[in-house]
Amino acid sequence: MWKWLHPYAKAEHSYALAGKLMPWFLVLTIPSFIIGIVWGLAFAPADYQQGDSFRIIYIHVPAAMMAMAAYSTMAIAAFIGLVWQLRLAEMAVAAAAPVGAIYTFIALFTGAAWGKPMWGAWWVWDARLTSELILLFVYMGIIALYNAFSDKVLAGRAASILTLVGVINLPIIHFSVVWWNTLHQGATITKFEQPSIATEMLIPLLIMIFSFATFLGVMILYRFRSELLQREQHRAWVIKLVQIKGRG
Amino acid sequence: MFDAFVQVVRQDLLAAFRHQSAILNPIWFFVIVVTLFPLGLGSDPTLLSRIAPGIIWVAALLAALLSFERLFKDDFIDGSLEQMMLSPYPLAWLVSAKIFGHWVLTGLPILLVSPLLAVFLSLKMDAFCALFLTLLIGTPILSLLGAIGVALTVGLRKGGILLSLIMLPFSIPILIFSTMAIEAASFGQSYLGFIALLLAMLVGAITLAPFAIAAALRVSVS
Numbered sequence: 001m002w003k004w005l006h007p008y009a010k011a012e013h014s015y016a017l018a019g020k021l022m023p024w025f026l027v028l029t030i031p032s033f034i035i036g037i038v039w040g041l042a043f044a045p046a047d048y049q050q051g052d053s054f055r056i057i058y059i060h061v062p063a064a065m066m067a068m069a070a071y072s073t074m075a076i077a078a079f080i081g082l083v084w085q086l087r088l089a090e091m092a093v094a095a096a097a098p099v100g101a102i103y104t105f106i107a108l109f110t111g112a113a114w115g116k117p118m119w120g121a122w123w124v125w126d127a128r129l130t131s132e133l134i135l136l137f138v139y140m141g142i143i144a145l146y147n148a149f150s151d152k153v154l155a156g157r158a159a160s161i162l163t164l165v166g167v168i169n170l171p172i173i174h175f176s177v178v179w180w181n182t183l184h185q186g187a188t189i190t191k192f193e194q195p196s197i198a199t200e201m202l203i204p205l206l207i208m209i210f211s212f213a214t215f216l217g218v219m220i221l222y223r224f225r226s227e228l229l230q231r232e233q234h235r236a237w238v239i240k241l242v243q244i245k246g247r248g
Numbered sequence: 249m250f251d252a253f254v255q256v257v258r259q260d261l262l263a264a265f266r267h268q269s270a271i272l273n274p275i276w277f278f279v280i281v282v283t284l285f286p287l288g289l290g291s292d293p294t295l296l297s298r299i300a301p302g303i304i305w306v307a308a309l310l311a312a313l314l315s316f317e318r319l320f321k322d323d324f325i326d327g328s329l330e331q332m333m334l335s336p337y338p339l340a341w342l343v344s345a346k347i348f349g350h351w352v353l354t355g356l357p358i359l360l361v362s363p364l365l366a367v368f369l370s371l372k373m374d375a376f377c378a379l380f381l382t383l384l385i386g387t388p389i390l391s392l393l394g395a396i397g398v399a400l401t402v403g404l405r406k407g408g409i410l411l412s413l414i415m416l417p418f419s420i421p422i423l424i425f426s427t428m429a430i431e432a433a434s435f436g437q438s439y440l441g442f443i444a445l446l447l448a449m450l451v452g453a454i455t456l457a458p459f460a461i462a463a464a465l466r467v468s469v470s
Contacts, residue, residue, distance in 0.1 A: 082463070134417050134420060137413075137416070137417040138417050138418075140413065141413045141414040141417060144410055144413050144414070145400060145401070145410060145413075145414060148401070148404050148406070148407075148410055149403075149404065154403075154467055154468075154470065157467045158400050158464065158467050158468075161396075161400065161460060161463055161464050161467065162396075162400060162414060164460070165396055165418070165460055166418070168452075168456065169418045169421075172421045172449070173417070173418075173420055173421055176420065176421035176424045176425060177420075177424065179424075179428075180424045180428065
């Protein structure tokens, strides 16, 4: 049943597959991003309470969701890599980590920019913001650990282990922060509950989420390919590839 | 199998008692860090007793970080870590013994000096009981979590700061629940819920962490 997967354990096959998939993701990203951003920023109705400043939701929410999605991608890849000893899956962990970190940063930055008009402060120790910040710390830890090893095979494995440790810990951190927040502050701060959103606002949001998701795919595939090339630079297939490209 | 556990713990304790400064330094660090806060913030007892839980726990975290350096480093350098891997006993089991030994050397002394710090920071009796309980449950969790980070970084030459980068985010829940328990106690409320949560985390850490540590050590030593 899973036999068709076996060739992809070989680096050059995976490289080719990633190269084939990437344009498709890109084709999906560009139009959905343009449609989503124009619709969201120009045509969606303004919020009756927050006015136009709510429109940052079209960046903030997709980025936050994809920050989590990138982590789940890494966790699945790490699990596969450690259980079936697939070196390529560990490379995917390394490829996805910086992308996830950037998404997390975007979510935090837009969250702060949104907080300024809404809450009157750049930073509020809101439970979601805090756990997003901790997610960024975890990403940074994984990236730093990966970079610290000079042997990239070991680096990938160490990063995978840390990713899996994080999978168990992140929910605990999230809930602890939620309880901490509700007990500490309570009513002084405007509660940030997801409002039941109007359909005209929801559709562009969904389009933006789709666009961010496909872009995540593009970035991971791109970084995965460069990671592969870099690690296997002395292998015959890479040298051949470079020679062909150099001639053409 | 139990003999092996006892043997590893005994060896670690013996080695530590022959280099006593290694045990004492993190404790002094802990005491000094806590002393700095009243000096920096003023000596108002109400203020101090309000922020005491946070200060003591953050200081305990930092002291634990300092002491982790030694957990696997010496064994890694002199090759006894490899011998542990080759031994017929499961690596996760031997690692648990090492961590227990480490806790006796670092967590326990923190517990012992905690009454002194409670006096420094004018903690009341109820709050101190809660502090003691959270330290009793929380420091083993710290040791277990920290050991994962140590196992991942032991083969690296500059693992120190990396270790803190990796492990500090994961210790946030312990910090939160412990300080919340102490705060609840200082208001005279029941804090058993937080203690139960901490115990749950301890059980989870005891069952899962040794396997993660063993896997990480295999990466570092190979």
